[in-house]
Amino acid sequence: MNAAEVIVRSLEKHGVTCVFGVPGGAIESLNTALYKSSISVIVAKHEEGAAFMADGYARVSGVIAVCCSTAGPGATNMITGIASAFGDSIPVIALTGQVSTSLFGKGAIQEFSVQSFGIVSIFRQITKYSDIIINENKAGEMISRARRLALTGRKGPVHLNLPADIMKRKVTDDSHERCSTTQVLGFDREAVKKAAQLLLGAKRPVIVAGWGTVLSRADKELLELAELLDIPVATSPKAKGILSEVHPLSLGVLGFAGSPVAKEYILKRDVDVLLAVGTSFNEFVTSGWDKRLLPMKSLIHVDIDCNEIGKNYYVHVGIAGDAATVLRELVFEIGRIRKGRRIENTRRKEVEQVRAALLVKTRKQNKALYSPHRLIMDLNEALPKNTLYFADNGNSMAWAIRYLTITEPYSFYVGLGFASMGFAVAAPIGAKLAAGDRPVVALVGDGSFLMNGMEVATAVNYNIPVIWVIMNNAMLGMVYHGRKLAGIPEGIPSGFKPVDHVKLAEALGARGIRITTPGEINRELMDDILAAGVPTVLDVIIDPEEVPPIHSRISSLEKLYT
Template sequence: MSQQRASQPVKRMVDITMRYLRAEGARVVFGVPGGLLHPFFQAVESEPEIQLIVTKHEAGAAFMADGYARSTNSLAVCAGTSGPGATNLLTGVAAAFCDGVPMLVITGQAPSHALGKGAAQEMAPEDIDIVAMFKPITKYSAMIPAPDRVSHHLRRALRLALTGQRGPVHLNVPVDFWDQPARPEWFEPQSYRPSTEAFDREAVRHASYYLVRAEYPVLLVGSGVASSNARVEVRQFAERFGARVATTARAKGVFPENHPLSLGVMGLAGHATARDTLLSDQVDVLMTIGASLNETTTLNWDPRLMPREALIQLDISVDKIGRNYPVTVPLVGDARTVVSELSFHAERELEGTDTPSRWHEEPPIIHDHGFYEHPELRISTAVPITPQRWRVELNEILPRNAIVFSDIGGHMLFNVHDLAIRNRQSFILNLGFGSMGHGTAGPIGAALAAPHRPVIAIIGDACFTMTGMELLTASEYDVPVIWIVENNQMHGITWHGSQHVGNGQPMDSVRYRRPLEIASIARAMGLSAWVIERPGELRLAFMEALERRQPALIEVLVDGSVCPPLGERAKTIAGFRDR
């Protein structure tokens, strides 16, 4: 039986909640315990199948849950008590919402009998409405109205979090409900979460018609390919049809960047090869897969992105289809399912013959230093070390199955442009909401979710100052993340970017007045730490950090005068101001 009716023995509401979490594969809850959510945290601590990770701030809890979910494509859970515990979660939840990350968020609430009376940290609809605060940044936000209703609300929340365009959901619970008896209305997950792998077969045939006739086909791959676990299918599809492939910045590495068909990243901090190809009049068929065609990908919605013959857009969200460009063939559905079906139809039409792709007649793509901006800075022996040079050194020693996180800032632009993410490696960037601090705390969640894979976080000094206290969390739980902190003693993206907009004056207030010694702070937290000052020093420190399998930090002192590749972004900002 997939469902147990009310005749079953009555259980506590918190026990029912734990059963649903176990069934959905939740194995970690991130949060900061507090009185108005104490029964829930107490139950998690007593649950042998679920680990409670107590973070230093609720924003860190949300970021860690986000990192956990992104690295596994599975449900993550974070929780915070009422009042500031709940509001502190908002930024991390917004980051998950913008990037379609499945997350269950549980917040505390004053006892039901006190609602509306002004209880301490009360966040009821009559006053500070926490449910309303979460509504714009979740797929579902609700207060549990009674213990017997918890099964209904859990199923609805989990169904929405894990189907279609995934995303965070929020449940707010009065503290007195957790220990009260409730009917255990149990459904197995497969009985309340339908598959969303349906697709329009006629639309697939229509798309196949254009693709098998394309002479200069290009795929623009977005992060939806990673969410769908469609990396292999997309690579095989591109190879069969001779399509060159660009990715969005957020999907960096979803298609291996050392592959002979790789154009690199299109858009923000991207590569000239991708930009020059996609904005040329040579492309006859462009197919986007899981890419929303937003501002950062399209360089402020450049009209030259439209191909000569057909634009095919595949996305699981119908709202993304045709939002910014007119689409010739819309494909709504799961990327893995639709690409597989598209391959099947195209093969039937080709009947084993070669495709008419003529890319092989063009000069091959060579992924050497000349593929990147300022190749001379990638081989520079200058001291302080250039941001480009140490990334070249990292690429030479990066483990083949590494998960690489980037935080937000000037260092992110160098990460997107100068790193090469290869097959089996993953690159995680919360570029949708663009929250600083995510790439600092999120890797802890990823390392807990995927302990067999090395997790490396490349962050800036300003990001470290935002959520760097979460390194204490990694130290306490012995989570083996390696943080590489690029220290230029300022908010680099703001300092350099300010010279491209407005009156062109650098914003000096974002430069530190006192030198920030990050490695010293990390050692005080119990981490092993190294300082890199010149070319050639990174390898020894990084390999030692890998071997130790403990939390570690490498501070890289870089030449802050080297401008990150933000030219196109600066033009966009200036364009917005001038409109």
């Protein structure tokens, strides 16, 4: 076997079933090896789209995903997608082509910088590991190392650069081609005991569940602990739905575009013990590091990355470890101390009182234009409960965070680690391949769709039935409304001429439906779309003047960046 075949064999051996990418001359050996394998290839329209698709696949499946590109611009086109995966700790292997080593420094087509090591250095800033294979006999060892690092500890993307001549050479020693992964499943027993005592002694405790609980698949452990001690739970925007949002102990999302219930219960009442699990307390979850988030007595912080513990708030008890493992141990320790004694269900009653006090009966507005608020409500009612939602960065994300009700864990995804527009246009294509029969819906603004909308043709090419719901207001809505709220003039225009996305969808081979009237999105329409099973674009003309729930973000900008 040659080096490229060794790499593909390793991927195949460890369960990789598809690769997302764009072909090119520098990766023809990889192409040939893939042709001989059982791995299917999804050819994207742009390398950034390929990286986002790999991210979406890994995000939903929980297993590693692979994307590839040719040399030079092919590799640089993937950078934003890989940076997004890095920001959200998603395990993706990026394979990039390179000119032959004999041509380094000569100025070959698509060669990148002096001695062709520049692309490796760039990827080192946005991956857990980036290297170039300069000896064919190291191919097996290096792909194994890349996979191991992607899946070990705090997960994340990795990168290997593949010179064309090295990939063609026969491998004479592949004895190092093996891969073992080690997860951080340990925990500090004494810290767990301290945390258990603090939670048992708390009068008004609360749990903030972050993205780490999603990555750890800790929904059952979180639910068990919350119900065991009757502790209300808020989530970060990325962890929305890890606890059903109709559960009596659910406070909803804390932070950007979050639930008024979470804000009232945590920021305006005397929380004495706060258990934070798998959150870095970043700007989005803390609304610009609001000091009111600090509990009266003790902050317990659990994270797989000890660098995150105490980074933004003083921590009384820090526990480095996997979210599911630590939560499981907390449940065990609390059970050992309590010995069966029951906890009164008083806190869930208080949550219900707060929810009732803040309840605003929402009437379905029948204005001439679709209200984004009503659009989200209509989608919630019309789609099955097991639908997977991808919300793109911008107002579409804000509306979704505030008004979507997620009742099943692992059903809501936003690429907030790097906050790249266009993520939710391409990522759902990879996600749908991992999701099986579950519907996959992308909630995107027209500005985001215009960035990566050509990937609809990718879904058409492989008959991947994603549904894109475009909030069409002919503008970059968050910029427009943010400026209005902050009193900033339109120097760099946020608006643009309207685009007919139905015609665009049809030109790309998808089904396109124009929605102009409130109520057109209903169960009958969505059942018809799901039954058809084809890529579908809903071009929804929304009210451009309805103000999205982004006020906390504007306040943060004014406070932090002036």
